Amino acid sequence: MSERKVDEETGVETTGHSWDGIEELNNPLPRWWLWTLYACIVWAIAYTVAYPAWPMISGATTGMLGFSTRAQVAEDIVQHEAKNEALVAELVAADLTTLPPSSDLHRYAVARGGSVFRAQCSQCHGSGAAGAVGYPNLLDNDWLWGGDIESISATITHGVRNETDLDARYSEMPAYGDIFAEEEIGAVVEYVTSLSSSEFDADLAQAGSELFLDNCAACHGDEGLGDQFLGAPNLADAIWLYGGDRDALTETVTNARFGVMPAWGQRLSDVDVRAVSVYVHALGGGE
Amino acid sequence: MSDRPLYAPQEPIFPRRVSGKFRNLKWVIMAVTLGIYYLTPWIRWDRGPNLPDQAVLVDMASRRFYFFWIEIWPHEFYFVAGLLIMAGLGLFLFTSALGRVWCGYTCPQTVWTDLFILVERWIEGDRNARLRLYRGKWDVRKWRLRITKWITWLFIAIATGGAWVFYFTDAPTLLRDLVTFSAHPVAYMTIAALTATTFLFGGFMREQVCIYMCPWPRIQAAMMDPDTITVAYREWRGEERGKKHENKSGDCIDCMACVNVCPMGIDIRDGQQMECITCALCIDACDDIMDKIGKPRGLIDYIALSDEPAERAGQPPAPILKKILRPRTIIYTTIWAAIGIALLYALFVRSDIELTVSPVRNPTYVLQSDGAVRNIYDVRLRNKAGEDRVFHISLTSEEILRIELEGRDGQRNLVVPADTTILQRVYVTARPQDPAASTDTTALRLWVEDVDADIRASQATTFNGRDE
Numbered sequence: 001m002s003e004r005k006v007d008e009e010t011g012v013e014t015t016g017h018s019w020d021g022i023e024e025l026n027n028p029l030p031r032w033w034l035w036t037l038y039a040c041i042v043w044a045i046a047y048t049v050a051y052p053a054w055p056m057i058s059g060a061t062t063g064m065l066g067f068s069t070r071a072q073v074a075e076d077i078v079q080h081e082a083k084n085e086a087l088v089a090e091l092v093a094a095d096l097t098t099l100p101p102s103s104d105l106h107r108y109a110v111a112r113g114g115s116v117f118r119a120q121c122s123q124c125h126g127s128g129a130a131g132a133v134g135y136p137n138l139l140d141n142d143w144l145w146g147g148d149i150e151s152i153s154a155t156i157t158h159g160v161r162n163e164t165d166l167d168a169r170y171s172e173m174p175a176y177g178d179i180f181a182e183e184e185i186g187a188v189v190e191y192v193t194s195l196s197s198s199e200f201d202a203d204l205a206q207a208g209s210e211l212f213l214d215n216c217a218a219c220h221g222d223e224g225l226g227d228q229f230l231g232a233p234n235l236a237d238a239i240w241l242y243g244g245d246r247d248a249l250t251e252t253v254t255n256a257r258f259g260v261m262p263a264w265g266q267r268l269s270d271v272d273v274r275a276v277s278v279y280v281h282a283l284g285g286g287e
Numbered sequence: 288m289s290d291r292p293l294y295a296p297q298e299p300i301f302p303r304r305v306s307g308k309f310r311n312l313k314w315v316i317m318a319v320t321l322g323i324y325y326l327t328p329w330i331r332w333d334r335g336p337n338l339p340d341q342a343v344l345v346d347m348a349s350r351r352f353y354f355f356w357i358e359i360w361p362h363e364f365y366f367v368a369g370l371l372i373m374a375g376l377g378l379f380l381f382t383s384a385l386g387r388v389w390c391g392y393t394c395p396q397t398v399w400t401d402l403f404i405l406v407e408r409w410i411e412g413d414r415n416a417r418l419r420l421y422r423g424k425w426d427v428r429k430w431r432l433r434i435t436k437w438i439t440w441l442f443i444a445i446a447t448g449g450a451w452v453f454y455f456t457d458a459p460t461l462l463r464d465l466v467t468f469s470a471h472p473v474a475y476m477t478i479a480a481l482t483a484t485t486f487l488f489g490g491f492m493r494e495q496v497c498i499y500m501c502p503w504p505r506i507q508a509a510m511m512d513p514d515t516i517t518v519a520y521r522e523w524r525g526e527e528r529g530k531k532h533e534n535k536s537g538d539c540i541d542c543m544a545c546v547n548v549c550p551m552g553i554d555i556r557d558g559q560q561m562e563c564i565t566c567a568l569c570i571d572a573c574d575d576i577m578d579k580i581g582k583p584r585g586l587i588d589y590i591a592l593s594d595e596p597a598e599r600a601g602q603p604p605a606p607i608l609k610k611i612l613r614p615r616t617i618i619y620t621t622i623w624a625a626i627g628i629a630l631l632y633a634l635f636v637r638s639d640i641e642l643t644v645s646p647v648r649n650p651t652y653v654l655q656s657d658g659a660v661r662n663i664y665d666v667r668l669r670n671k672a673g674e675d676r677v678f679h680i681s682l683t684s685e686e687i688l689r690i691e692l693e694g695r696d697g698q699r700n701l702v703v704p705a706d707t708t709i710l711q712r713v714y715v716t717a718r719p720q721d722p723a724a725s726t727d728t729t730a731l732r733l734w735v736e737d738v739d740a741d742i743r744a745s746q747a748t749t750f751n752g753r754d755e
Contacts (some may be wrong), residue, residue, distance in 0.1 A: 015293075028509055034491075076606035101694025102701070128649030139663070142656040237656035238719075282693055284653065284663060284714055 023092045063169050084108070095280060106278065113279025116272045120264070129283050134242055134259055139284045142239040145169050146228045147287040153277040157265035160231075165263035170220070171231040177254035178210070188212055189249045195224045195236040196244065299421060300552035302404060303414035303544075307571025316392050317401055319729065325446065328453035332356075337672035337705040345455050351706075357634065358671065362643075366599060369630045375625055380619035382510035384611045385589075386517030390503065391566035396488060396496050399447070400550065403440055403489040410436045414547060440490045441482070448481030494551045504561050513593040514610045518565045520545075520556045520587050523599045528556075531580070538582050545569035545587055555587055557592055561634060640703075641669040642735045644713075644746045651751045658719035662750050666713045671701040676737050678703050682715065683732040687723050688750060689716045700738060715750060726752045 005014045007025055017024040022180040048054060051063040062068070081088075087108045099106050118127060124135040131137035136144060145155045158167040176185060191208030213222065219232040226234035234239060241259075242252050264273055280286070330342035332355055339346065344353040352359040352367070359366050381388050390397060411417050411432050420429055452474045453461060463603045464470035465478075488496050497504060511517070520539075539556070547553050548569060551562045555569045572589040589704030592605040647663035655661055670676045679700050682690045693712035695701060703709050715731065717723035729750040 025618055026728065030495060031294040031296050033499065034294050106694070125647070128647065130650035130653070137650075137653065140655055141652040142467070179303070223722075234656065238654055238658040239656050283628065284661065284693065284712070 002202075005259055065162060077247070084225055091274055092181055092271050094274075096153065096274060096281075099278065101282070107281075109275045109278035110282050112272070113275035115279070116268065116276045119275065120268070122259075129280070134257070136241060137239070138280050140239055141285045141287075142234060143228060143285065144226075144231050144241075147281075147285055149277060149281045149286065150186075151228070152280050152286070153273065155261070156280070157263065157273055159263035159265075160261040161258060162260055162263055164266060168263055169231055169261075170259065173219070173256040174213070175256040176252065179215075180253070184211055185253050187248060188216070188253055189246055192224065192235050192249055192253075193246060196238060298552060300494060300550065301414045301417045301421070301547075302550045302568075303547040303572075303573070304408060305568050305572045307568075307574060309571050313392060313401065313566065313568075317398050320393060320395075320398055321402070325450045328450065328458040334358075338673050339457060341457055343454060343707040344457075346464055360669070360671065363637070366630060366634070366650065373626050373630075376619055376623040378624070379510050380616055381622060382507055383512070383515055383619065384616045386511060386515050387504075387507055387563070387565045390497065391518075395566075396501070397550075397564060397566065399443075399485060399489040400493050402443065403493075406439050406443070406675045407436055410439065418575060429437065437490070440486055444485035444489070445636065446480065447485045448478040451481050452477050461755070462576040483538065494562065497551065498562055514591050514606065514613055516589050516591050516610060517559065518555060518563065518567055518570060518587065519559065519590050519592070521585065521590070521598065522556070522558075523595070525556065525586050538577070538586050540576070540580060542575050543574040543578055548572040559592070589681035637738075638742055638744050639670070639672045640735060640737050640742055640744050641671070642733065642744055642746055643667045644733050644748045646748055646751075648694035652753065654753070655716070658724075659716050659750055660719075660724040661714055661716045664713045664715065664733065666733065666735075667708050668701075668703050668711060669708045670705060672705060674705050676703055676705075677701070677739060679736045679738050680711070680713065681734045684729075684735070687717060688729075688731060689718075689720050690714070691716065717750065717752065723750055724752050727754065728752070 003018065005023075006012070007014050007023060009049055010025060012025045012027060014025045030191040048061075049063070050065045051067055051254055052060050053063065054061045087105060091109055091112075102119060117125075117129070121129075125131050125138055126135075129138040139141055141147065143151070145151055145160070154167075155169055158165045158169060160169040161172070162168045173183070176188070180188070187204050187208035188211050189200055189208070190204040191206075191212050194202075194205040194208075212220075212224070216224075219230050221232070224235035226232045240248070242248055242257055264276070268276070327343050328341065331340050332342035332353075333340055338358075339353060341353065342355050344351075346353065350361045383578070398588055411420055414624065420432065423429055456474075458736070461470060461474065465474065492500075515599070524537065525539035526537040527535040528537045528539035528541045529539055545556070546569075548571070550566060550568070551564060553560055553562045555563065567589070570587050570589070574584040577584050577586055590598075590604065591610050592611070594645075597604055645665045645667075647665060651662075653661040653663065666680070668678055670678070677700055680690065680692060681699065682688060690698060690699070691697070691714040692701065693714065701709075701711065713733070717729075721727040729752065730747065731750050732747050734743055734745045734747050
């Protein structure tokens with residue numbers, strides 16, 4: 001087909017293609033567009049040779065430049081650690097009790113501690129640090145083992161009731177199911193309820209108060225206010241670790257509780273323990 | 288089929304020099320726009336010791352945009368978005384009223400191509416000389432002229448790419464770093480990329496950019512209608528065209544002046560076409576010829592298509608104002624002005640201090656040991672001033688709810704450094720007997736006040752009680 005055909009309406013040459021009598025006009029594309037396409041193809045091939053690209057059976061081709069996003073992240077981390085070196089050294093040496101809250105070091109500690117917390121602590125204490133049944137809420141002003149920065153730091157470093165750290169916070173309540181009769185447990189529960197609530201059976205509580213003074217007051221105190229040195233909870237306030245209704249209290253008195261926390265001093269670096277201590281202290285309940 | 292090329296080589300265009308009122312206007316616009324582009328980064332503006340003293344600066348690293356007395360923070364980016372919308376609507380307005388005036392006079396592609404052609408004409412001569420050179424052999428003279436031209440273009444291209452980076456950091460410092468080869472690689476890469484595009488687009492691609500790369504010529508058809516004033520040929524006056532001795536009835540003597548000056552390489556006498564950027568150089572060229580042959584000017588002119596019937600009938604065209612003022616342009620102008628007024632309003636009422644409150648909702652509330660209920664708020668305090676300020680935080684309905692700031696030892700005043708946002712954890716507590724402690728949600732408002740100046744800002748939020 002060498003005969004040229006021109007569309008009468010537009011004066012444009014046709015390609016010779018015709019569908020149902022409609023002919024395709026040939027408005028030629030500039031040649032440099034074609035070269036651009038070829039250049040893109042060459043670029044694409046070069047790119048797949050230079051960079052990781054082709055999926056293989058085990059992993060993808062690595063590319064001649066040896067680039068990998070994983071290595072880039074590792075490099076970024078090294079760079080950030082180098083940048084933070086001075087702050088880290090300062091935090092390790094700092095006296096946390098006198099660290100000014102508006103200082104750069106304090107902000108760094110809170111930011112670093114926050115990320116440690118979300119990675120290591122949030123599984124039990126929750127991402128917002130609000131805790132759960134059996135796992136203390138770290139936002140409130142009730143502390144089992146003390147809420148000043150040194151106590152918090154010691155709890156985090158050594159943990160609670162674990163077997164790996166000899167300095168772990170340790171206290172154990174006896175299971176009174178073996179010691180008390182069922183009605184005695186009911187009486188003690190009623191007395192404990194009376195410490196923080198106005199709805200209780202006065203006679204039963206009276207009976208329970210004597211049992212309490214003889215058996216419980218040694219740790220929880222005569223008024224049930226607890227003892228942070230022994231890790232004995234305050235029974236007269238509004239906060240309950242395992243629930244404050246009669247069923248939960250009966251369960252606690254009968255079988256006792258034994259919450260455990262790892263010794264983070266053995267798992268985290270010194271600076272991370274310090275940072276997470278500052279973070280927890282700054283959550284709202286710090287003393 | 289095999290002998291029909293699907294791809295066409297670029298036809299070289301050699302626009303002839305022209306003079307006239309539109310050419311003069313284009314020279315002025317070129318001088319002004321290039322002047323603005325190259326010189327703006329060098330204008331200094333004193334903002335005090337803590338802030339940069341460059342009048343126009345896009346400070347990516349510190350996330351600030353400075354424009355003379357205006358400073359825009361990232362959360363105020365709607366100003367930029369608003370300006371972009373205004374730019375778009377402005378383009379619609381001008382296109383519907385005056386056709387492609389943007390393309391013909393102010394588009395960077397047009398301005399730089401014009402500049403490159405000016406250089407080309409200085410070095411290689413006008414149209415005929417350039418045509419001869421193009422067709423001639425690659426001898427010493429041709430090489431010399433070509434290389435001189437390319438080097439001159441390259442310097443303009445480097446200056447163009449170079450000027451761009453000065454908008455993003457302190458210009459004098461960057462210039463010193465650039466010449467001592469101590470600037471950031473990104474600066475050199477940006478200059479290299481923009482140098483390459485300027486050199487290529489202005490020197491070689493030229494009209495190809497407008498015809499094949501730019502989307503605007505394709506969109507413009509939707510903006511134009513028969514009342515749009517655009518560059519057109521008065522065919523009813525010009526035809527039959529012919530040389531003087533041919534004794535044709537039309538005014539067009541087919542001298543090709545309009546075609547020879549056209550930077551797009553088209554013939555305006557073929558009617559409106561996508562390639563035409565309405566630069567009006569053909570008007571200048573034709574008017575010059577009409578003067579010489581003693582015919583009235585305006586064979587090629589700014590006219591609207593709707594003028595044709597009246598003109599054919601020998602009547603005067605409708606007044607220009609009547610063509611410009613029509614519902615479409617009035618609507619565009621109204622929307623454009625409304626956005627402009629809204630932006631100005633937002634600019635003048637915005638405060639130097641700001642706060643944003645994000646209530647901590649994990650958990651929704653914290654029960655204290657005495658039965659009190661506490662809510663936590665992450666409050667961002669912004670000091671947009673150039674000096675440190677002391678802010679006081681307060682709360683409406685303080686008789687019910689108490690407010691405390693984390694780590695401030697009971698203080699409610701705090702220093703926010705110049706040009707800085709700080710994050711402050713704020714506690715609001717309702718005592719057990721307060722209604723808010725047992726109400727599902729209570730409305731409250733947090734206030735921040737500059738204690739030295741009488742400026743306040745506030746944000747409403749809610750307080751969550753015990754969910755029982």
